[in-house]
Amino acid sequence: MLACIDFETEAIESGSDKSPVPVGVAVKYDDMAGWYYAWNHPTNNNSSFNSAKKVLTSIWENCSEILCHNSKFDIRVAMEHFGLEYPHGKVHDTLFLAYLHDPREKSLRLKDLADKYLNMPPDEQEELRDWLVANVKKATAKNFGAHISLAPGDLVGRYAVGDVDRSYKLYQYFKKELGV
Numbered sequence: 001m002l003a004c005i006d007f008e009t010e011a012i013e014s015g016s017d018k019s020p021v022p023v024g025v026a027v028k029y030d031d032m033a034g035w036y037y038a039w040n041h042p043t044n045n046n047s048s049f050n051s052a053k054k055v056l057t058s059i060w061e062n063c064s065e066i067l068c069h070n071s072k073f074d075i076r077v078a079m080e081h082f083g084l085e086y087p088h089g090k091v092h093d094t095l096f097l098a099y100l101h102d103p104r105e106k107s108l109r110l111k112d113l114a115d116k117y118l119n120m121p122p123d124e125q126e127e128l129r130d131w132l133v134a135n136v137k138k139a140t141a142k143n144f145g146a147h148i149s150l151a152p153g154d155l156v157g158r159y160a161v162g163d164v165d166r167s168y169k170l171y172q173y174f175k176k177e178l179g180v
Contacts (some may be wrong), residue, residue: 002029004164027059
């Protein structure tokens with residue numbers, strides 16, 4: 001079984017040797033619907049840190065493959081904040097697959113790739129950005145990503161589930177294109 005994960009976190013601190021504190025994680029198994037475990041947003045949380053840890057531990061122990069877009073970030077968050085070991089031989093990364101597909105790709109960002117190859121525009125990102133710009137004093141259209149942890153869990157959930165859906169579909173696309 002393949003599990004796709006995507007963490008949402010507090011802001012990344014430039015120059016820090018630690019990964020940012022997670023506030024939620026989106027999980028998708030194979031082609032099933034994704035789910036967002038939100039535990040540290042200001043409102044509309046649906047989980048706890050310990051519940052998410054049980055889910056992640058189960059993925060590490062029971063899934064044969066783990067998929068991320070930018071696994072360096074997500075796997076590090078899982079290791080540092082949930083005490084999980086590096087899942088050797090199990091990790092796939094659509095960021096790397098996109099580069100292998102076209103090393104001259106204009107953008108390796110998930111939403112750009114999904115829009116280009118899958119015709120999946122970033123509607124959830126726009127909804128989240130607009131909410132943050134309207135409700136968080138320091139949030140702007142350019143830096144809103146640093147403030148995701150301050151948005152309601154259900155709103156961020158739509159955004160995060162969109163990311164695991166995009167990652168999974170890009171993985172299927174690139175596997176076919178690259179013959180892997």
